[in-house]
Amino acid sequence: xxxxxxxxxxxxxxxxxxxxxxxxxxxxxxxxxxxxxxxxxxxxxxxxxxxxxxxxxxxxxxxxxxxxxxxxxxxxxxxxxxxxxxxxxxxxxxxxxxxxxxxxxxxxxxxxxxxxxxxxxxxxxxxxxxxxxxxxxxxxxxxxxxxxxxxxxxxxxxxxxxxxxxxxxxxxxxxxxxxxxxxxxxxxxxxxxxxxxxxxxxxxxxxxxxxxxxxxxxxxxxxxxxxxxxxxxxxxxxxxxxxxxxxxxxxxxxxxxxxxxxxxxxxxxxxxxxxxxxxxxxxxxxxxxxxxxxxxxxxxxxxxxxxxxxxxxxxxxxxxxxxxxxxxxxxxxxxxxxxxxxxxxxxxxxxxxxxxxxxxxxxxxxxxxxxxxxxxxxxxxxxxxxxxxxxxxxxxxxxxxxxxxxxxxxxxxxxxxxxxxxxxxxxxxxxxxxxxxxxxxxxxxxxxxxxxxxxxxxxxxxxxxxxxxxxxxxxxxxxxxxxxxxxxxxxxxxxxxxxxxxxxxxxxxxxxxxxxxxxxxxxxxxxxxxxxxxxxxxxxxxxxxxxxxxxxxxxxxxxxxxxxxxxxxxxxxxxxxxxxxxxxxxxxxxxxxxxxxxxxxxxxxxxxxxxxxxxxxxxxxxxxxxxxxxxxxxxxxxxxxxxxxxxxxxxxxxxxxxxxxxxxxxxxxxxxxxxxxxxxxxxxxxxxxxxxxxxxxxxxxxxxxxxxxxxxxxxxxxxxxxxxxxxxxxxxxxxxxxxxxxxxxxxxxxxxxxxxx
Numbered sequence: 037x038x039x040x041x042x043x044x045x046x047x048x049x050x051x052x053x054x055x056x057x058x059x060x061x062x063x064x065x066x067x068x069x070x071x072x073x074x075x076x077x078x079x080x081x082x083x084x085x086x087x088x089x090x091x092x093x094x095x096x097x098x099x100x101x102x103x104x105x106x107x108x109x110x111x112x113x114x115x116x117x118x119x120x121x122x123x124x125x126x127x128x129x130x131x132x133x134x135x136x137x138x139x140x141x142x143x144x145x146x147x148x149x150x151x152x153x154x155x156x157x158x159x160x161x162x163x164x165x166x167x168x169x170x171x172x173x174x175x176x177x178x179x180x181x182x183x184x185x186x187x188x189x190x191x192x193x194x195x196x197x198x199x200x201x202x203x204x205x206x207x208x209x210x211x212x213x214x215x216x217x218x219x220x221x222x223x224x225x226x227x228x229x230x231x232x233x234x235x236x237x238x239x240x241x242x243x244x245x246x247x248x249x250x251x252x253x254x255x256x257x258x259x260x261x262x263x264x265x266x267x268x269x270x271x272x273x274x275x276x277x278x279x280x281x282x283x284x285x286x287x288x289x290x291x292x293x294x295x296x297x298x299x300x301x302x303x304x305x306x307x308x309x310x311x312x313x314x315x316x317x318x319x320x321x322x323x324x325x326x327x328x329x330x331x332x333x334x335x336x337x338x339x340x341x342x343x344x345x346x347x348x349x350x351x352x353x354x355x356x357x358x359x360x361x362x363x364x365x366x367x368x369x370x371x372x373x374x375x376x377x378x379x380x381x382x383x384x385x386x387x388x389x390x391x392x393x394x395x396x397x398x399x400x401x402x403x404x405x406x407x408x409x410x411x412x413x414x415x416x417x418x419x420x421x422x423x424x425x426x427x428x429x430x431x432x433x434x435x436x437x438x439x440x441x442x443x444x445x446x447x448x449x450x451x452x453x454x455x456x457x458x459x460x461x462x463x464x465x466x467x468x469x470x471x472x473x474x475x476x477x478x479x480x481x482x483x484x485x486x487x488x489x490x491x492x493x494x495x496x497x498x499x500x501x502x503x504x505x506x507x508x509x510x511x512x513x514x515x516x517x518x519x520x521x522x523x524x525x526x527x528x529x530x531x532x533x534x535x536x537x538x539x540x541x542x543x544x545x546x547x548x549x550x551x552x553x554x555x556x557x558x559x560x561x562x563x564x565x566x567x568x569x570x571x572x573x574x575x576x577x578x579x580x581x582x583x584x585x586x587x588x589x590x591x592x593x594x595x596x597x598x599x600x601x602x603x604x605x606x607x608x609x610x611x612x613x614x615x616x617x618x619x620x621x622x623x624x625x626x627x628x629x630x631x632x633x634x635x636x637x638x639x640x641x642x643x644x645x646x647x648x649x650x651x652x653x654x655x656x657x658x659x660x661x662x663x664x665x666x667x668x669x670x671x672x673x674x675x676x677x678x679x680x681x682x683x684x685x686x687x688x689x690x691x692x693x694x695x696x697x698x699x700x701x702x703x704x705x706x707x708x709x710x711x712x713x714x715x716x717x718x719x720x721x722x723x724x725x726x727x728x729x730x731x732x733x734x735x736x737x738x739x740x741x742x743x744x745x746x747x748x749x750x751x752x753x754x755x756x757x758x759x760x761x762x763x764x765x766x767x768x769x770x771x772x773x774x775x776x777x778x779x780x781x782x783x784x785x786x787x788x789x790x791x792x793x
Contacts, residue, residue, distance in 0.1 A: 075146070075159055078093065078095050083161065084169060085165075087166055090137065090165075092132045093120075093163075097128070100127055106148040107146070107147045112142055112143075119134045119135065120132055120134060141168065143160055149302070156289050156290045191278070191281065194274075194278055201375045203341055204374060205375055207376075208372055208376040211408050218263065263382070264382075272326065279312070284299070318340040341364060342364055345364045366420055376405055377409070380401060380405060384397050417450075533554070535724040536556075538556055539554050539564065539724075540553075540738065541555075541724055542555070542747055543620070545656075547614065547656060548570065548571050548611055548612075548657070549569060551567075551607050552566070555605060562585075562600070562602070562605060563596075565594065566595045568580060568593045569767050571656070574593075576593040579610055582595075585599030602623075603622060604619050606618075607619075624726045624738065628730065630725040630726060637718070644778055646782040648666050648782070649666075650664055653769065655770070663676070671712065673710055680694075688703060689704065689786075690704045690705070698789065700790060701786075701791065718762075721741040722741065725739055732755075734751050735751075735754050736751050745767070
């Protein structure tokens, strides 16, 4: 039995309302302050007490700064501004107090703008000079929703709503015809007739007779066409106005005030700002062309959506190309799906109580739209999945931070809109089956409640997209770890920075901990930063000491050190109550083309016909494993562990021998065929390369990739390019590999009599 139209409308409204409330609760869980990697550190260290008044205060950021839109202020414990000279040097802000700082607590307030996606960033941190730094002195970055952030997010949401309706209308019209969804009725298609009722003429013979009011008048398609044109024009005008307003508001927020210089610096000095200006021009072009040349207007809409991508998170993502393409496809498909549905609703809603209009929408408008809406929805899902992977990096980020929760709310609304569309399609198919009674005259269309719910949820999707844009960077693009926590100390945990040009980054083991150093040479000796990481990659808890030098804490698992000059740096740390010592190389040679030597060594090892390797692996005291490997190009590997396990791999097949069992044959785990070329991979972990020592018969290279994090030391024969030794340090893994038997004949054959399985 079919539910009454009022019940259907109420049920669809309740479903849409529940979804919107759930999304709102997830979005409202955004914290008031977010700690992330726009500010990566400072000197003095944020939240710390120093005994000597600093001659300058240094702020280090994760990307280069825009001079015209960056500022910093130093204040004392009473909030008074301390006179200081500000200078910008690449990724650093430097405040030099004009007078020596007296004893007390101080606070640095900073503002800047991302050079990659033009998002304003601001925050503060405190430190103390021979005094406690004060409450909440750790590095604190202001929430994107503070100080009118909700208003800016709402403005962007309204802009995206207007733009998606406008772009969606232009794209669907280019695909389906200029007059869709209000084109004239095709005279070749007969109008829909109402059912014919049986009657009797009194002679006992049944005849067929049509009721007097059974034939409904033809729908006013010309009126629908005029309404569709008006909707497109209104959406275009709204897009132009909101795009201009958003660009000016963003520039005023970034420049901390509305001024000609601020507008010029924000809108004309980088790709994100220029994209905001071009968006306005493209919206005007689409508005002028949509009646004369629908295809040209659609191209303007595609370019306008590209401007949104160029001024958003995709422009600062990694991999950048994939993120830009996925985001662009996501917006175009979303415009076709949601914008087209909104255009249908706005065009035909005034006439849907008329049976002929309902028949026209059901017969002509919705099936035509469905042919492009389904592929568009599938593209939205596919591109959105790619975007989520790029932006989040891990599934847990969907609930671990505010950005992920808002994205999850958006996903739920998209699922709800898709469910409404499916419900409408299912009901329409049932209505078209023979024997199903027609809707009574004057009743609402069964398609309308589902379509209205789909559009309502689509508006929620767009508003949440505007809220996401307010966030400076998604989780995966943040250099700092730790998620969204107010008042987060800068080193709890710190992001591990890439070594600067004048630094050496090396690491070793102390117990089960990694001890990593960023070493700089000065005329008086060595200085820099030490970090300790436990087996899970978290900051170590033990005290860090430098025998013969000094080490002062700069956060959890962090110490700033000074040591006398020498070829090595000795570091002592405590691990589970026991002291351990790590000796790290501290001398390196400038120049020498280390990266070219590394690339040559990798090519040489990959081109070998055969090689043997002895590997020792440890994860801490008393835990060691030894393995001997033999490799023969291009696809053969054999190895034996110290425990007696033996393995042979040839292409996609593996043979395994466990003590006490016969050889067993199976596919290579993961199905990836073995290749000797893929065995040697060092360049992906060479974010920084230094020459530690050089002799005629060997060169020692230091490789560092703090982002993984992993540190490698390679011993290379410069005459042949062969790697003689590799020492790798990573969390829970300390590996020493030695290579020999280069290009010596090696026999690796499948074992005989192996069982399958």
